[in-house]
Amino acid sequence: MIQIENNEACFVALWLRLEHTRQLLGMQYKRFCIRRVLQSWFGAEATDDFIWEVCSHTMVNGEQLFGLDVLPPPALHPRPNREFLHALVAVILGIGIREVDLDALDSAYSEAFPHSTPINVAKKKRTERH
Numbered sequence: 682m683i684q685i686e687n688n689e690a691c692f693v694a695l696w697l698r699l700e701h702t703r704q705l706l707g708m709q710y711k712r713f714c715i716r717r718v719l720q721s722w723f724g725a726e727a728t729d730d731f732i733w734e735v736c737s738h739t740m741v742n743g744e745q746l747f748g749l750d751v752l753p754p755p756a757l758h759p760r761p762n763r764e765f766l767h768a769l770v771a772v773i774l775g776i777g778i779r780e781v782d783l784d785a786l787d788s789a790y791s792e793a794f795p796h797s798t799p800i801n802v803a804k805k806k807r808t809e810r811h
Contacts, residue, residue, distance in 0.1 A: 683722055685773045687782050692789030695766050698722070700755050700793070715739065715765055716748035731772070738768035738778055756794045763790065763800060 683698070685691060702721050703713045711717055715736055719727040736748045755762040767786060771778045787800040 685770055687770060687774060687776070687780070687785075689782075689785040689789045689792075692766070692770075692782075692786045693792050695769075696755060696762075696790055696793035699762060699766070703752075703754060712749065713752050713754075714749050715752065718752075718765075719748070719769075735765070735768050735772050738771055739764050755790075756797050759790055759794075759797070759800050763787070 685695070699718065702718050706713050706717055706721070716727075716732050719732050719735065723731070732748045752761055752765065763786065767778065767781050767783065770776075770781050770786075790797070791799040
């Protein structure tokens with residue numbers, strides 16, 4: 682089992698591991714989807730209930746049915762993969778989806794894929810009103 686924490690160092694490792702898993706599944710002619718990734722990472726611990734819980738927290742194109750929807754390559758289309766990792770961290774750590782450090786997750790993406798466009802670059806910051 683892999684160790685998951687809510688910090689940037691762990692997120693960099695998750696992004697890199699996700700890309701490695703995509704390549705590995707491609708060489709095995711298997712679908713790169715949430716179900717296969719979780720089965721690859723967690724083995725027998727990736728039960729249907731666990732997979733369903735992660736998928737129910739992952740909102741890619743509205744929903745993820747059974748985790749069999751194909752994920753795009755992380756370096757090219759990071760958003761669906763970001764939602765998957767966001768949900769995975771929340772489920773594994775037993776924290777709310779809003780408690781996951783998204784700033785660290787996004788900066789970890791930039792570190793793992795330095796030649797890709799960073800996530801949420803033009804996102805406006807909230808300003809306090811006086």
